[in-house]
Amino acid sequence: MKKREFLKVFGVGTIGAIALSSITWGCGGTEHKKGLKNWAWIHPLESSDPSHSADEWKKLLTNLKRWGIDSALLLTQNSSIISQVLPIAKQVGVELHAWIIALNWPDKTTMKEHPSWYVVNGKGESSVDKPAYVDDYNWLCPSNPEVVEFMKKRVLELCTIDGLAGVHLDYIRYPDVVLAPAHKSKYNIPQDDFVHPASDYCYCEVCRSQFKKLSGVDPVTMSDQATNQAWLNFRYDSVTNLVNELYDTAHKSGKVLSAAVFPTPYLSKFRVRQDWVKWKLDYVMTMIYHSYEGKPVEWIETATREGVEALSGKFPYYSGLHLAQLTPKELGLATKLSLKAGADGFVVFPGNKMSEEYWKYIEMGIS
Template identity: 40%
Template sequence: MDRKTFLKYTSSTLAGVASGFNLSKAFGGQKVRLRNHKLSKNWAWITETEGSVDDWKYRLEKLKKAGFDAILPQKNFDTIIPAAEKVGIEVHAWLVSLQRGSDTEAQQKHPEWFMVNRKGQSSLSDPAYVDYYKWFCPSRKPVHEYLREEVSELLAYTEIKSIHLDYIRYPDVILPISLQPKYDIVQDKEYSQYDYCYCSVCRQRFKEQYGTDPLELKDPAQSREWKLYRYNQVTTLVNKIALDVHEQNRLLTAAVFPTPDIARTLVRQNWPDWDLDAVLPMMYHNFYDKGLSWIAEAVKEARNELPKTTALYSGLFVPAMDEKELAQAFEYAMDAGADGISLFTDTAMKGKHWKNLRRVIQKGS
C-alpha cells in the first residue's frame, strides 16, 4: 500500500491520574494474560464504517473473539455504539485534527488558518505530496477553538471512552525513507517546500519570543529555538484538549509517529510531553526499511521517555505482514513493554491473520 492510499484511509497519563482517573479501570476492557503474566489490551483503527447494527455486531464479534477490546472509528457512531455495547467492545472516537484536506467549510471561510511553508506557499493552495495535505496552523487560537468544539461534539456521545487525536502534528518535513521513492523524492535534509509553518502568526510570535524572524535564520533546520517553538505549539493544543476531555471524565489518546526521536525529526511532534492517558505509536516497520524486531526497539525507546502511568499500544500495519509476522510483531511489542497493540486495520486481516493472532494473544491465558 502506498502512502497516498494509506493517508486516504485515515483522512493519529499523568493528567488523567491528576483528574481522578483510575487508569487500569478506565482502560479495563477484557484483558488476557500472556505467558510472561503481562495483561494486554488490543485495539483496531476502523476505516470502513458503513453497515447496519447487525453487520457491525458480526464484525465486532470477530474482533472480540480474537482478543480485541477497543475500536477507533471516525463516524457513524449511532450505528456502531449499539453494536459495540452488545458485543462488549469499547468505542473511542478517532479525530483527524490538523490535517484538514476534507474540511471544505474551513478551507472556504478561513484560508488564513492553513500552514505556510518556507517558500511562502500555503498548504491550502500548494499542498505537499498529495492534494489533501492541507493543514491547520497550531499557533492560531481560532484553530484551537475550532478543534475543541469538534471534540465537544464527540463527547456528547456518553458511550465514547476517549478522544483519539490523529494527524496532530506538522506535515512531514522528511518522509519515512521507504516512502520517498514512491514520490520520486530524495530528502537528505529539510527542504523549504516541505518545511512548515512560516505564516504571519508563527513568524510574529517566534520573533516576540526569540527576537528573530524564522525566515531570517541562517539555517532553520539547525535552530533549536525554532524546533522547540513548533513542538510547543502542538503540545499546547493537545494539552488544552486534554483539559476539556478530562473535565468530562473521559480519556485522551493519540496516534503518533513511532518513536519520540522520529516524531520530533520528521513531523515536529514531541508526544512524550503531551497529557495523554494512552499513546498509540504507528510502529510501521516497513515505512522505515526495518525488520520486525525493530518494533521492540521502538517500544523501548518510547517507554524510556513516557511516564510510567501512560499506556502504550503498539500500532501495527497489517498490509505489511503475513499471518506469522503479525503474531511475531505482537510478541515483540509485548515483550518490550507495550500494553497491547492497535491494528491498521481490521479489514486488512485475512483468515490466517485472525487465527494466528488469536493464538498468540490467548497463549497462556
C-alpha cells in the first residue's frame, strides 16, 4: 500500500493556549456562536502550475470560508507552498497552519544515517527493516534525544514563516499497537485486542536504558511487558514529553501548536500510546472516525463528551469528522452532536472535499 492510500485508509488528515484561542475565536468572517471555531484539514493541490494553482487555492479557501471554516490545516512542510497559500488565505480571511506528519518518517536518508532513531518492537525488530502493517511504517522513537532535537528543528523551520499561525502535529504517537476493527481485518495479524510483541513498541536501546534508569528493570526481561503499568506510563510520557518540547518551541516563536489524535482519551492510549489530555497544546483535534471503530454516527457525541470532560477546559477541543464516512445529512447530525457534547467546533477531513451540500446540512445543525 502506498503512503497516500495508507493515509487515506487510516484517516490521517487532520491541529495550539486558551488565551490565544480566545483572541482568534470570532475573528472569522462567518458568524458563529460565541467561542465556536471550525477547521479543515486540507491537502496540497494536484496542479503544479503556480498560475493555475493560485486560482484554485483562492477558490478552495473562499469556499471554505463561506462554508463556516475559520482555519485551514495544510498538509505540507514545503515553505514555497506555504508562501504561495498564505497571502491568499489572508485575503479571504482563513487562518493557516502547517500540518505535518511527525513520527512516521520513511525517509531513506534518515533511515540510512540514523537507524538508531527508529522504533524497535517487542521481538527486537527495527521498523527500518521490518515495519508493521505496511512498507513505509518506519517510525522515529520519541524517547531518543536526537529525535527530539530533529523534531524541534522541523517545527522551528515552520515557525520562521511570517503569517503562519501555527504547526499541527499528526502521527504524533507510536505505531498502532492494536488496530481499530475496520483496519484489523486487512492484515495478517491476530484478530484480537491483545498487545502482541510484533506491534508493541519501543524496545530500542534508548528506551531500554531510560526505563532501566527509572525502574531498575530492562523491559525486555519483563514477563508482563504488555500490561506493566510503569512500562506503559513510560511510553505515554515519552510522547507527552516530545509534544511539550514542541509546544515550547512553537510558543517561543509566537506560534501555536495543535495535534490530531485518536478518538477518545481511552482509545488513544490503548491503540497508539497518546495520553493527550496531559499534553501542552493550544488545540486538540480528535479523529472521531466512527466507521473505523465499527460505531454508528451517534457515537460521535459519546466520544466527544469523553474527550471534553477529560480535558476540563484545559485547551479547546474540536471533533474531527471524516467526510468519506458521512453523508451530508449525517455530517449535519455529527456537527450538531459534537457541539451538544461540548466541542469548541469541528474539523472536517478532507477539507478539499467540502461542498455546498455538506454546508447546507452543517448550517442546519449548528444554527
